[in-house]
Amino acid sequence: MNAERLEILVREYRRDTADVNDKVGQLRGGTSGVFIIAEVAILQRKLAGKIRRLLSALEEGGVLDLFSESEGIAETRTLLGKLDEAVTIATTQVTKNYGGGNTYLHSAAVYPETGSEVKSAIALGADPKATNEKSLTPLVVATMQGEESVVRALLEAGADANQRDEKQYMALPFACVVEKLDPMVVGSILRAGADDTAEVGIALTPMSLLAKYSSDKRGYRQVQQLLSRAATLRDYGWLAKLCNREITHIDMEAKTRKEMKELLTAFIDGDVKTPPLCTAATKGNAGLVMALLDNFGADKNFKDNVGETPLMKAADKGHLPVVEALLDAGVDVAITTDQSISALHLAAAKGSGGIVDALLKSGAAKDARDDEGATPLLFAAAEGHLPVVNALLDGGADMEARDESGDTPLTGAITMGHLPVVNALLDGGADKEARDEIGDTPLMLATTVGHLPVVNASLDGGADKEARDNIGDTPLFHATMAGHLPVVNALLDRGADKEARDDFGKTPLLQAVDVGHLPVVNVLLDRGADKEARDDFGKTPLLHAIIAGHLPVVECLLATGCDRTVRSKNKQLIVLHVAASLNSVEHVSLLLQWGADETALDRDGKTPADLIDESRPQHEAVRLLLARAPADRAWRRRGWLVMVFSRTPKAGGSGGSSGDGGATGARSVKQQCGARGGKESFDLFAAVAQLRVVEEGVFRNVVGFL
Known part of the structure; x- marks a missing residue:
């Protein structure tokens, strides 16, 4: 060297x-x-x-x-x-074993772009044919992940493309069902000698595992490679379903007439519950639909396990070219699902105007009813699809058709708040006073759900604002019960009767009190609603508020001067008696502050204390409040007088509260409820102040206080 x-x-x-x-x-x-x-x-x-x-x-x-x-x-x-x-x-x-029989290669196979790393591991002694406890090989794991570089590295290292897992699945079916299917993955496995493509059928039995095959040219070539390797036409049928893409007529015509019959048999036998025609229609593959219809005579009216035909699937997904192809093939547009839903129902519900037009031209029943009596027009109106509504109306659909609940297309549109559809139906002459099974009119439904624009449109269209349902409630009742303040104001502005009574003698104010909508209560009181109105049982708004337990509403009513000594029609119920019987510490305390008489007797000669429910919580606190009421009243009077004396020298100073017994805190409540009156309130305060001064002098002489 x-x-x-x-x-x-x-x-x-x-x-x-x-x-x-x-x-x-x-x-x-x-x-x-x-x-x-x-x-x-x-x-x-x-x-x-x-x-x-x-x-x-x-x-x-x-x-x-x-x-x-x-x-x-x-x-x-x-x-x-x-x-x-x-x-x-x-x-x-x-x-080594990393648990569950998984080796390093099993883990490496799930990482993206690790082909070179997998090769390195194999060079260090990793076994590409190793299986875990579920008999899964690294190759199967890699194909499930769709990692072509890993698949190729494993195959080059000697991984067996035909090795099966515990369920007898091989790598090819897994490669075919993975959602991000890379044609190169399939190609690598096929080149390595994978066989028996009928296994694809096993992997594809659940519809959720249908492949989303690549639509580029490389993916298309892979389709052809799969098809060319199909050993039988049963395999071909599964592969056509698998690929789920447009396959040209030339590909179909490559098979003989005898083979076509075999293919059709495979498509519709008991093992294939969703044939390729249904799948192609669902995905919008018009080319495959036409090929199956033209060259293979696929059953165009096939019904799957829920009763849907290819036409219904295409209509539901909005695939107009597929619908047109099926209509040209002569499908039966009158077929319905197990719930009597037609293709026109589905298209109307999805707002597919072009499909609706095509179905109507092909003779679809424009007023077909499902199991609940709903028509396509009701479907479209409830979903707010104005173009479809117009198309159905132009086609002569019945705008007054009712479902089993008595709903019409107008009530459906109003309930969902679709103003353009409401206007279209009203302009078309829809019955604005149509009633459902409980007597509600479209306006009542609009006030219940609180769609103010729809309410105004209905009123502008002449809807009866005083119409009554089956229990005598008017639209104002519906709005107050739901607490929709803008709708309440709109109805009152248009002159709705604020003293209307239902079948139980309730007024809108009583209804609002019952449900505890304080803003609505305030508006009705400001508009002059009768705060002492009695229902058929003689109960006033104050009694209703106490029974319902709505403390803010009780405070508001007391601040407006409601009669706190009121009795029910049979003179059995007095407000303080009711509060005591309910063991309501807050209500008893509030009523006593506003001067309620703890010694008053009801029809049976009983005081509020006699009606306390010993079995319910807080009974001791309520009894103590009633027992101390005289002393508390005296203390409140003294405290009120001290406050007056302390504030009198201040110009423009605020006075105390008015009311028998010197109710403390009344001013804040009156501000909350929108205190009414100007000079009158001040004059009342001055008069009460003089009375309190005299009363305080007498009190001091008697008890030697101060």
Whole structure:
């Protein structure tokens, strides 16, 4: 070996020594993985021979002058030993069991772009035919991932393309069903000698595993390679289904007439529940549809396990060219699913105007009904597809057709808030007072769901704002119950009767109180609704609010001056009695603050304390509140007077609260509810203040307070 060559080896030795030391350190520390294994394998290939040649030259003594004293034969031997150590550790890692029988290659197969690393692992001793506990080989794992470089590396290393797993699957079927199917993966397996393509059928039984084959030219060529290898036409049928793409008429015509019959039999037998025609129609592959219809006589009216035909599948997916091809082939447009849904229903629901037109021209029943009585027009209206609605109306569809719930296309559009469709139906003369099974009109439905533009459109179209449903509720009732404040205002602005009564004598205010919609309660009170209105049982809004437990509504009603001594129609229910019987500490406390009489007797001569429910929580707290009511009232009076005295000298200062018993906090409640009145409120305050001064003087003389 000449001196120049040896000098190059020495320079490379000095440069690579650090790499070897680094890799040995990592491996000794337990580091593993695809890339470090590959680097060790590369170092072995690159350095082992060079180091051995250098060592041989050094031992001959020919170039010792090129090294310093510390870079002699001993260190070179040490470096070679370290490299051998790295290779030994790496070999152990690529051949050991990582759990479940999985080897290094099983794990490496799932990483993208690891073909070279897999080759390195195989060079270090990894077995490309190793199987895990499920009998899966690295090749099957790689094909499931669709990694062509890994597949090719494994096959080149001797992996068996026909080796089966525990379910008797091979690599080819897995390569065919993987979603990101790379034609090169299939090609690599085929070139390696994979056979028995009928196995594809097993892998494809679930519809969810249908391949999404590449549509480029390379993928198309792969289709042809698969087809050319099909041993029987049953295989061909599965492969056609697998490829799921447009296959030209020439490909189909390559088979004999006898073979065509065999193919058709394979397509529609019991093992193939979704034949290629249905699959092609679903995916919109018009070329394959025409080929199957023209050359193979595929059953154009085939119904799958849910009763859908190829026409229905194409209509549902919006594939107009496929629909036209099927219509040209003479499919039966009257066939329906197991739920009596037709292709026209499906197209209308998806808003496919072109398909709707094509179906109508082919004689599809424009008013066909499904099992629930819904027509295609109702489907389109509920989904808001205006062009389809117009097409169906132009085709003579019945705009007053009702389903089993009594809904019409107009009510369907209103419920879903599709204003353009609502306007189109109203302009077309739809019955704006049509009632469903519970007597709701379209306007009532709009107020219930709160679609203000639809409400306004209905009112502008002349809808009856005082129409009543089966229990006497008007649209205003529906809006108040749902709490749609803008709709409530719109109805009131248009003159809706705020004192209308339903079949139970309730007014809209009573309805709003029952459900606790405070903003709606405020609006109705501001608009002059009767706060003392009684239902058929004599209950006022205040009684309703207490029974329903809506404390903010109770506060608001008390602040507006509601009668807190009111009794029900049979004089049995008094507000404080009701609150006490419910063990409601908050309501009892609030009513006492507003001057409710804790000594009042009901029809049976009982006080509120007599009605406390001992079996319910907080009964002791309610009883204590009622027992301390006189003393608390006295303290409130004194506290109120002190407040008046402290604020009187301040110009423009705010006064105390009005009401019998000096209700504290009433001013804040009145502000919350939208306090009503200006000068009148101030005059009332002044009058009450004078009365409180006199009352306080009497109180001080009697009890010697202060």
